[in-house]
Amino acid sequence: MNVSIIGSGYVGTTIAACLADIGHEVVNVEIDESIVETINAGEAPIHEAGLEERIAEHAGTRLRATTDYDAVVDTDVTLLCLPTPQKDDGSLDLAIMRAASESLGDALAAKDGDHLVVVKSTVLPGTTEEVVGPIVEEHSGKRVGEDLELAMNPEFLRMGTAVQDFLEPDKLVLGTTSDAAADTLRELYAPILENPDTHLVETDVREAELIKYANNAFLAAKVSLVNELGNVSKAYGADAYEVLEAVGLDDRISDRFLRSGLGWGGSCFPKDVNAIRAGAREQGYEPELLDAVVEVNDKQPRQLVALLADHVDLEGARIAVLGLSFKPGTDDIRKSRALEVIDSLRAHDADVVAYDPVAMDTVRETYPDLEIEYADSPAAALENADSAVVATDWPEFDDLSFDGMARRVVVDGRRIDVDEDVLEVYEGLTW
Numbered sequence: 164m165n166v167s168i169i170g171s172g173y174v175g176t177t178i179a180a181c182l183a184d185i186g187h188e189v190v191n192v193e194i195d196e197s198i199v200e201t202i203n204a205g206e207a208p209i210h211e212a213g214l215e216e217r218i219a220e221h222a223g224t225r226l227r228a229t230t231d232y233d234a235v236v237d238t239d240v241t242l243l244c245l246p247t248p249q250k251d252d253g254s255l256d257l258a259i260m261r262a263a264s265e266s267l268g269d270a271l272a273a274k275d276g277d278h279l280v281v282v283k284s285t286v287l288p289g290t291t292e293e294v295v296g297p298i299v300e301e302h303s304g305k306r307v308g309e310d311l312e313l314a315m316n317p318e319f320l321r322m323g324t325a326v327q328d329f330l331e332p333d334k335l336v337l338g339t340t341s342d343a344a345a346d347t348l349r350e351l352y353a354p355i356l357e358n359p360d361t362h363l364v365e366t367d368v369r370e371a372e373l374i375k376y377a378n379n380a381f382l383a384a385k386v387s388l389v390n391e392l393g394n395v396s397k398a399y400g401a402d403a404y405e406v407l408e409a410v411g412l413d414d415r416i417s418d419r420f421l422r423s424g425l426g427w428g429g430s431c432f433p434k435d436v437n438a439i440r441a442g443a444r445e446q447g448y449e450p451e452l453l454d455a456v457v458e459v460n461d462k463q464p465r466q467l468v469a470l471l472a473d474h475v476d477l478e479g480a481r482i483a484v485l486g487l488s489f490k491p492g493t494d495d496i497r498k499s500r501a502l503e504v505i506d507s508l509r510a511h512d513a514d515v516v517a518y519d520p521v522a523m524d525t526v527r528e529t530y531p532d533l534e535i536e537y538a539d540s541p542a543a544a545l546e547n548a549d550s551a552v553v554a555t556d557w558p559e560f561d562d563l564s565f566d567g568m569a570r571r572v573v574v575d576g577r578r579i580d581v582d583e584d585v586l587e588v589y590e591g592l593t594w
């Protein structure tokens with residue numbers, strides 16, 4: 164099948180490489196020329212396991228990138244993988260979706276025959292049919308239900324494991340308005356649907372849009388609840404991880420997403436929970452539990468710094484921060500809890516020396532005025548430090564001995580897997 168993908172960020176690039184890998188002809192339409200050049204050179208514009216080799220294999224044959232929307236004319240289906248950020252008040256900002264839908268419609272005006280437009284971006288109910296559809300219709304001259312079909316197919320991949328998650332998902336959700344659209348999507352995903360562990364959910368567009376938010380809100384709420392229970396465990400002097408490991412043995416709860424600590428960050432949970440809160444309010448419903456989910460999450464970095472301050476006078480202290488990305492396996496630092504910890508430490512006049520295996524350049528470029536030192540290894544960051552904070556659970560931190568520190572006060576915000584002997588010398592300890 165000939166597929167065009169609009170937007171080549173984390174989702175668009177991953178999906179493009181994977182769809183090429185399962186045999187489709189794919190073109191990425193992206194406004195950022197450097198991303199286009201990188202993909203066409205056979206390289207990955209983002210850090211994701213399994214991505215680089217797939218792009219290297221297919222670029223120039225089944226995969227290409229361009230800034231020219233006219234490329235959609237030669238394709239059967241277009242997947243919109245565009246950012247859906249939040250406005251200052253937390254509500255969903257559809258400006259990019261609208262602009263791209265106009266460009267897509269303009270380009271589709273030159274296409275004879277049917278076309279399927281699929282929203283993969285995370286959008287509130289109504290967006291696909293009441294915003295994207297009418298704009299594409301107006302600019303292309305095509306009509307939904309005649310020569311234009313619409314679908315909403317939310318994406319559930321996680322950063323760091325994006326390729327594997329896309330190719331082997333728990334579920335595929337197809338929100339469609341016609342049998343033709345559902346048929347095309349089933350054909351697009353045929354090799355993925357062969358996996359007996361992948362559930363196929365066929366539903367309407369509005370439900371598909373909401374399933375995505377409900378999924379993310381549930382997971383974010385689970386982690387906030389786990390953090391609240393972790394804080395209570397700590398207050399009682401009990402080990403939160405032992406408590407929650409036992410709780411997770413209940414099938415109704417499951418052992419996944421039970422890790423307490425610094426809380427959730429990233430490009431999705433924060434904006435999606437805020438969008439569904441704002442959307443619910445707009446519909447006249449007060450989402451009190453979701454408000455609390457965010458409040459608990461916002462508090463965790465400050466709790467960590469308060470715990471550290473119980474052990475170390477932060478003013479002028481040298482504090483090593485291990486990990487900057489919002490989770491391991493990615494260079495993404497959006498809403499990373501590590502940055503909140505650093506801000507709080509800087510507000511206490513601590514000197515921060517940071518290390519991350521892949522995200523240091525992104526922090527340097529994004530926050531050029533951030534007054535911190537960068538170390539080229541965990542050992543260099545720990546050298547002479549008065550304390551250390553583990554902010555991201557990168558596996559390479561598991562083997563650290565924490566030698567070389569001036570004082571071995573370690574606050575582990577992610578419960579890394581350190582050796583028992585090492586744990587014994589901690590002064591600060593873990594969540």
Ligand SMILES: NC(=O)C1=CN([C@@H]2O[C@H](COP(=O)(O)OP(=O)(O)OC[C@H]3O[C@@H](n4cnc5c(N)ncnc54)[C@H](O)[C@@H]3O)[C@@H](O)[C@H]2O)C=CC1
Nearest residue numbers: 170171172173174193194244245246247263284285318322
């Ligand atoms: N990052 C993730 O793990 C997941 C993200 N999502 C959702 O998928 C959507 C995309 O997310 P990401 O890939 O993370 O975003 P991103 O910000 O990494 O990438 C979006 C890309 O779109 C490009 N772009 C912006 N305006 C454009 C235009 N008018 N025409 C063409 N390209 C344009 C940008 O230059 C950028 O490269 C969002 O709605 C997000 O919530 C869903 C599941 C997972």
Ligand SMILES: O=C(O)[C@H]1O[C@H](OP(=O)(O)OP(=O)(O)OC[C@H]2O[C@@H](n3ccc(=O)[nH]c3=O)[C@H](O)[C@@H]2O)[C@H](O)[C@@H](O)[C@@H]1O
Nearest residue numbers: 318319320321322386420421422426427428429431489490
């Ligand atoms: O909509 C999205 O973009 C994606 O959002 C999340 O994926 P992602 O943000 O990549 O990362 P997660 O693995 O979910 O972790 C999110 C945050 O929660 C934290 N977390 C996760 C699990 C846990 O037990 N404890 C915990 O603190 C992580 O450290 C991280 O900061 C969802 O897991 C994906 O299914 C979804 O597609």
